[in-house]
Amino acid sequence: MKRAVGWLMLCAAFGVSHADTFVVVTGNDYAPFADQKLPEGGMTTEIVKRALAESKAELKLDWQPWSRGLEETKAARFAGTFPYLKTPEREVEFLYSQPIYTIEDRLFAKPGSNLDAANLKTLEGKKICLPLGWAPAAKLAPMLKSGALKQDQPKDISTCVKMVQAGRADFFVTDQFQGNAALQAAGAKDISMGASTVGSATLHLIAIKSGSQSKALLDAFNNGLAALKKSGEYERIVNKHTK
Known part of the structure; x- marks a missing residue:
């Protein structure tokens, strides 16, 4: 009995019980x-798995x-x-982990196409393909709200590649790794990545x-993430998925 009580006190000291089980959801095509x-x-899936394992969850x-x-x-x-990205709408209802x-x-x-993320006027009147459930880049949100930028919302980024190829949308925005992966998967050599960043x-x-x-x-995740970064495992995971 003393040994069991001691174990429970040790778990409590680290903020995680040995019985903690979390059912978490993610999605495909990212x-x-x-x-x-x-x-x-994928990278974030491995990081979440490893961070929670570090916390014995x-x-x-x-x-x-x-x-x-x-x-x-x-x-x-x-x-x-x-x-998920932070948005004002989501922050009303959700708590966020460390990045x-x-x-x-x-x-x-x-x-x-002469579309330039550094010159938003070149995007006026154009149509962005923004998959359903995705948040727009912060600098584009006001243009969507005002109607200066139109949007179409298919189910995934793969469909956005096809829509831009077919001329049913003018562009899509995502990070360089996901964007290039989507182009490679579709064999789309007629779409290229702009030189300017839309934002981070x-x-x-x-x-x-x-x-x-x-x-x-x-x-549990934040504590585990800190441990992964301290040990150097975080960098190893990121490098493995982005090389």
Whole structure:
């Protein structure tokens, strides 16, 4: 009995119980960050798995379409979801982990389109392909709100590649790794990445504020993430997925 009590006190000191199990959801078609077909499910999936393991927490991972996963996390059917950008709308309802990774967004369009992320006037009246459930780059959000920039919202980035190829959208915006992975998967040599960045943003594990496990999940992840960075494992994981 004394040994069991001592173990429980030790677990409590680290903020995580040996019985903590978190059911978390993510989605596909977001290379190199999340996709069932990628090694370890992608970079952010491996980081989430490893960080929670560092905190001695058990992870049960589900895969759902992005919009469904977010809605079911909002309804507390999942303890959390990842990887998500911060938006004012989401911050009203969700708690955010420490950043999993920082991305730099780029504009992808047909060569000769003269669209330049550094000159927003070149985007006026154009149509962006923005997958359902994705948040627009911060500098483009006012243009979408005012109607200066039109949008189409298909289910995934692969469809955006096809829409730009077919002229049904003028461009899409995502980070360089995911954008180039999408082009490679589609064999799309008629779309190129712009030289200017649209902006940078951070990816997070998020949990609904009212969730019974939300604080425990994010604490466990944040502690584990810090341990991965201290040991050098975080850098190794990132390099493996972005080389």
